[in-house]
Amino acid sequence: MSESETNESETGAGVTGAGRFGTGDGGTLRLRPPAHRVNRTAVTWWRSRILLTGGAVVAVLVVLALVLPGGARFWLLAPAAGFAVVTVVAAVGMPLWWYRVHRWEVTGDAVYTRTGALWQEWRVAPMSRIQTVDSERGPLEQVFGLATVTVTTASAKGALTIPGLDRDLAADLVHELTETTQATPGDAT
Structure with a gap:
């Protein structure tokens, strides 16, 4: 991955389509590697x-x-x-x-995450299944200017978490996800 691709992945910049955070492919939901890395400060x-x-x-x-x-x-x-x-x-x-493995992406259709160390977990949450979007900043996260975004879904598997995001990016992501889910038809159950 080139330096410019890494910087775009960390900041969410250079992305077209469904807002600042997604590819806006508008296609069907599919399991694929999410595009964005967490913030390098997460290391x-x-x-x-x-x-x-x-x-x-x-x-x-x-x-x-x-x-x-x-x-x-x-x-x-x-x-x-x-x-x-x-x-x-x-x-x-x-x-x-963890920095190599943890990825995230938001498209107009879904939130994609990949987390884990030895056992990697890839998750896709359709916008219509999202119930709440939260941002959390523990004491150490505050010191490093980071935040964790939690996307609660109508799934038995539980919430998706995106740790290690820049706090401003996390706030923007929460705002955009909230707007997108409000505009998405479905009852999220």
């Missing part, structure tokens, strides 16, 4: 989440090793060291993989 956000979670576990083990009698120290520090190594390896590799 740092995911990395920070892994390091904070893993660091908290390591810190608890180290504190317990310092507080408890000497015989227990090895049995707490060895797992702490192992967990620290696994955390660092995961923080380096997993966010890069």
